[in-house]
Amino acid sequence: MIDLRSDTVTQPTEEMRRAMAAAELGDDVYGEDPTVNRLQEMVAEMLGKEDALLVTSGTQGNQVSILAHCPPGSEVIVEEEAHIVYYEAGAAAALAGVQFRTLKGERGAPDAAQVREAIRADNIHFPPTSLICLENTHNRAGGAIIPLEKMESIYQVACEHGIPVHLDGARLFNAAVATGIPARKFAAFTHTVQICLSKGLAAPVGSVVAGPREWIERARRWRKRLGGGMRHAGIIAAPGIVALQTMVERLAEDHANARFLAEGLAAMPGIEIDPRLVETNIVVATLKKMKAADFTRALRERGVLANPFSSYKVRFVTHKDVSRVDVEKALKEIAAVLKNGGH
Ligand SMILES: *Cc1c(COP(=O)(O)O)cnc(C)c1O
Numbered sequence: 001m002i003d004l005r006s007d008t009v010t011q012p013t014e015e016m017r018r019a020m021a022a023a024e025l026g027d028d029v030y031g032e033d034p035t036v037n038r039l040q041e042m043v044a045e046m047l048g049k050e051d052a053l054l055v056t057s058g059t060q061g062n063q064v065s066i067l068a069h070c071p072p073g074s075e076v077i078v079e080e081e082a083h084i085v086y087y088e089a090g091a092a093a094a095l096a097g098v099q100f101r102t103l104k105g106e107r108g109a110p111d112a113a114q115v116r117e118a119i120r121a122d123n124i125h126f127p128p129t130s131l132i133c134l135e136n137t138h139n140r141a142g143g144a145i146i147p148l149e150k151m152e153s154i155y156q157v158a159c160e161h162g163i164p165v166h167l168d169g170a171r172l173f174n175a176a177v178a179t180g181i182p183a184r185k186f187a188a189f190t191h192t193v194q195i196c197l198s199k200g201l202a203a204p205v206g207s208v209v210a211g212p213r214e215w216i217e218r219a220r221r222w223r224k225r226l227g228g229g230m231r232h233a234g235i236i237a238a239p240g241i242v243a244l245q246t247m248v249e250r251l252a253e254d255h256a257n258a259r260f261l262a263e264g265l266a267a268m269p270g271i272e273i274d275p276r277l278v279e280t281n282i283v284v285a286t287l288k289k290m291k292a293a294d295f296t297r298a299l300r301e302r303g304v305l306a307n308p309f310s311s312y313k314v315r316f317v318t319h320k321d322v323s324r325v326d327v328e329k330a331l332k333e334i335a336a337v338l339k340n341g342g343h
Contacts, residue, residue, distance in 0.1 A: 002326045003305045004261075007171075007254070007281060007319035010202035015246065016239035023238035027231050028054075029224070035234030039241050040208065046244065047193050048184035049210035053219050054237055056228050058083070058170045061194035061207040063091045064226065065166050066131065068218040069192070072097030074130035077118050079105040081140035083168055084133055095226075099127060107277075108138025109146040112153035119161050132158050135168040136186060137175045140309075143258070143282030145175045148186060155189035164191040170207070171199055174280040177251040191215075200251050200281060200319050201243035205236045250320065254281040257318040257327050264331040270338035283316040284309055290341045298341055302333040 003009045012020075026032035040052040055061040062084050070076060076092065078084055080102035084092060092098050101118050103110035110118075120126040132154065136146040151167075158165045167190040169175075169183070176183040187193050192211035197203035209219055223229060230236075262275035262283045273285040287295055292308035299306055309315040318327065 001303055001305055002322055002330050004316040004318065004322060004330060005305045005307045006317050007200040008198060010200065010319045010321050012202060012204045012239050013242070013246070016203060016242045019238040019242045020235055023234040025232040025234040028233045029229045029231060033232060033234045033237070035241070036237040039237040039244075042241060042244060043195065043208040044210050046183055047187040047195070047210045049187065049193065050213040051216040052208050052210040053216050053223065054230075054233060054240070055207050055209060055223055056205070056230070057198075058168070058194060058196045058207045059088050059091065060223065060226060060228050061196075061209045062088060062133075062166075062168055063095060064219045064222040064228070065192050065194060065209055065211075066092050066096045066098060067222040068215055069164055069166060070096055070098045070130035073127055075099050075101050075120060075127040076131045076133060077101045077103065077115060077129060078133040079103055079108060079110055079135065079138070081105075081108070081138075082133060082135045083139055083170065084135070086140060098130065101129070105138075105141070107144040108141030109134060109136075109150055110154075111150065112157045115154050116157045119157070119163065129161070129163055132163055132165045133168060134165065134190070135170075137171045137280050137282070139170070139282065140284075142277060142284035142315075143171070143174065143280035144277070145178060145279050148179070148181055148189070151186060151189040166190065167193045169193045170196040171280065173248050174200060174251050174255070177248065178255055178280050197240040197243050200254055201247040202320055203236070203239045203243040206240050208240070247320070251281065254318040254320065255279070257281075257322065257324055258283050258316075260324065261316055261318065261327050261331065264327075265334065268335055268338055270341075271334070281318045283318075284313055285316070287312045287314060290338070295337060295341065298337045299333060302336065304330045304333045
């Protein structure tokens with residue numbers, strides 16, 4: 001199978017497995033796991049933040065962030081197709097008791113003027129605005145990068161109003177590698193950041209949130225409440241460290257493969273995509289005649305996996321476990337499905 005459903009399907013490397021076996025461990029609920037502490041220091045340093053916290057998943061990272069920032073009944077400004085809105089099972093409403101003020105973004109991000117307009121005035125009728133969330137790269141916008149200048153201008157508006165900015169940076173390192181701008185420069189225009197170790201970086205489990213020391217302590221309390229206090233968690237921190245040391249620069253290969261895939265698709269009848277808009281490792285294409293679910297079912301029978309993204313949209317994600325040759329094979333199978341399915 002050539003699995004283009006997600007970069008979460010990546011298997012850990014041999015070096016990660018060795019690091020897991022050899023990891024020095026302690027009880028992390030007591031703060032005594034040296035490997036977890038090393039990972040957290042490493043991420044804080046990479047993102048230019050005071051402190052960091054290992055969490056079980058990206059969803060838990062975003063949710064402890066919302067919980068540590070926002071009182072119940074307050075409002076979170078967020079792009080309408082953000083992961084936090086679309087894919088976290090309503091957690092922010094169920095757990096933090098916040099409501100979303102969703103903005104329609106361009107390539108995944110609203111502009112500073114839209115954000116300024118959405119911030120609530122001090123009025124007894126209004127929910128107070130407690131947080132602005134951004135997502136870089138943006139999954140549903142096809143791996144789009146929020147430009148640094150846009151992040152800066154939103155951050156300025158947020159700071160003028162004393163509202164924190166949280167970045168869902170599940171794929172922040174994809175943005176960093178694609179632009180050549182270090183992750184810490186993007187992080188400089190945020191108060192808190194969540195990064196995923198288990199996407200293109202290929203670690204088996206885990207995410208890290210980073211931010212001010214006092215805020216991380218609040219996030220730690222929320223993580224415990226959510227059942228995320230993990231004991232000898234160095235077992236998962238160890239491959240996370242290897243991921244950050246060995247898997248970041250190679251994301252460029254995934255980006256090149258995604259562009260190659262998009263160019264191949266663009267040349268086919270029956271499917272639409274502008275390859276110039278493929279900036280990182282996610283390719284979202286629109287089918288002209290077939291339903292996405294029918295397309296992905298037929299493609300699976302030919303040994304290629306992809307995810308339906310809406311009725312007529314399909315998503316392909318490149319990662320370390322698909323090679324250029326795999327992408328070439330996938331293109332042949334896609335062409336065959338489109339040919340058979342188009343009439
Ligand atoms: C995958 C992802 C998450 C959540 O990660 P999980 O570990 O699957 O909970 C959050 N945000 C974005 C943009 C993602 O792509």
